[in-house]
Amino acid sequence: MDTPQHPAAAHRGDGLRDTALRALRTAGTSIGRLVSGLGTALPALLVLLWAAVTAVTSLAGVGLLMAPAVLRALHALAGRERKRLGRWGPEVIAPDPPPTRLRLALADPTTRRELRWLVRHATLGLLLGLFGVFLPISAVRDTAFPLYWRLAPTDATATSLGIGVAHSWPDALAVGLLGLGWITILLGLGPGMARLQARPGRQLLTAGPDVDLSLRVAELTATRAAALDAHAAELRRIERSLHDGTQNRIVSVTVLVGAARRMVARDPAGAGELLERAQSAAEQALAELRTVSRSILPPVLADRGLAGSLAGLAANCAVPCRIDIDVPERCAASVEATAYFVVAEALTNVAKHSGARQATVTARSRGGRLRVRVEDDGHGGAEGPSPAGPRGEGGGSGLRGIRSRVAALDGSLLLTSPPGGPTTLEVDLPCGS
CATH class of the missing domain: 1.10.287 (Helix Hairpins)
Structure with a gap:
């Protein structure tokens, strides 16, 4: 006969399980941040080497010709890092565009801060990004080693560090313990490593205090x-x-x-x-x-949430519409209502004016930001040269209303619609407005 479990013991078990799941999610997020940082750290190393070569050859006059190209590469890479940091946390507000002429750049504080970031990200950021790749691979490899060590070639290296050979079960179990050690390091130090990698960008790539204010x-x-x-x-x-x-x-x-x-x-x-x-x-x-x-305020938002509401709009659209929605948590009611009306107006424009055969609605909630994207394969021209065009803002298409709604929540809107299409409407909103 089964013995009923004590409520306190069950509560402790649920608490431990929730704690473990949170730790795993945090570790997974940290790995993603570190690996994404590697995507800008490797180009940063190349730009740093390029800048060093330019500085050395400038003594002979040759490097002066390459300086504008190096500066443009530096500014572009810094902008890419700002976008990356914005995807994983608060938005990094960019300063005014820095100059690309060498004499002006040497006196520009933004360029000097970007150079300091370049040095730190190309060294420490690159090392931390490599750790973000090495640690999970080593953890899986060493932890699972006792399961396949007998199948490994004789005298093959047992550990991910490239040292040691396993000849017996105790040796294999020792490698498994090393894998558990990697997991412990990843769980304990992963978030701190991710913050350390992002710190130079958040400190040096944002606008200065006066400019920011x-x-x-x-x-x-x-x-x-x-x-x-x-x-x-x-x-x-x-x-x-x-x-x-x-x-x-x-x-x-x-x-x-x-x-x-x-x-x-x-x-x-x-x-x-x-x-x-x-x-x-x-x-x-x-x-x-x-x-x-x-x-x-559509009641469907309260009944079905933003994901269900957008799915309903896509289902009722006259043009076949695919959806890809990942909004795990509820946003403020005003934000959800704005996102709903933006998608509704965009799909109405798609059905009436675009001549599209297919549309796609994408919604993502990351780092306190809600990003909504509506794309169609129509003929484009949503913001053509004539403000009174068929889909221009002067033609009553509702684009001005969308802009007003988004701006009222301190959000941003980007509309790309070249002649011939496709048309892409992207809206970025703060979740807590």
């Missing part, structure tokens, strides 16, 4: 103006919908009911017909009122 003030001023404009536009839209639709329906109901009252004594059949028309008008007014209320 003025930039932030300008951004907040523009955001406040956009929020007020979006709020006023939304009020005008609701007032227009109520005035042109619901109010007219209710007036019609009032007129029909009054006429039916006057006719009920002398023409009951005609009064009944008027009451049926009044009931139909009242039902239409109720439907329009429900539509207006849902356009303020």
Whole structure:
């Protein structure tokens, strides 16, 4: 007969399991950050060597010709690192574009900070990135060694360090213990290594304090103006919908009911017909009122969440639409509503104007940011040279409304739509707005 488990013991077991899962997730994230850092550390080493060669040859005058190219490569690599850091954490705000002329670059503080970052990332960042590749491979290899050591060639190296030979079970188990040691190092030091690798970029690649403050003030001023404009536009839209639709329906109901009252004594059949028309008008007014209320904050967001809501929009789109949504946690209601309306407006434009055969909706939530992408294979031209074009903002396509909604939440919007397509709309929103 099974003995029932004590509730306290079950609670402790659940707590240990949750702790282990959190540790594994943290370690996996740390590995991803370290390996992604390797993607910029290797080019940083090449740019650093290129800069050193340019500095040496500049004494003979040859390196002066290569200096602008080196500076452009440095600035491009620094921009790539800012984007990488933004994917794994808070956004790194870029300063004003630094100069590429050598004399101006030598006196530019942004260029000097980028050079300091280059040296640190090409050395320490590269080493930490290599650890991010070596540690998980060594942990898996050494931990699993006791399972296959008899199949290994005789006198083959037993450990991932390239030393030691296993001739017996104790030797194989010792290698397995070494693998557990790698796992312990990865779990304990992985997050710190990832932070250490990212620290030079977050310290040196962001805008300076004065520049950052003025930039932030300008951004907040523009955001406040956009929020007020979006709020006023939304009020005008609701007032227009109520005035042109619901109010007219209710007036019609009032007129029909009054006429039916006057006719009920002398023409009951005609009064009944008027009451049926009044009931139909009242039902239409109720439907329009429900539509207006849902356009303020769709209830489907509360019922099904952002993922389910976007899936519903994709299913109802006239153009075949694929979805790829990974939003594990709920965002603020205003952010989810904005993402919902952005996708709804974008898919409406795709169906009406693009001539596309397929569309794709992608949503990702990473590092406190919600990124939404809508892409179609239509003929493009969403922002053509004519502002009143078929899909331009002046043509009533709703792009200005999308921009206002996104700006009101301190987000960013990028629209790419060359003639001939494809059209890509990307929106980046802070999850906690």
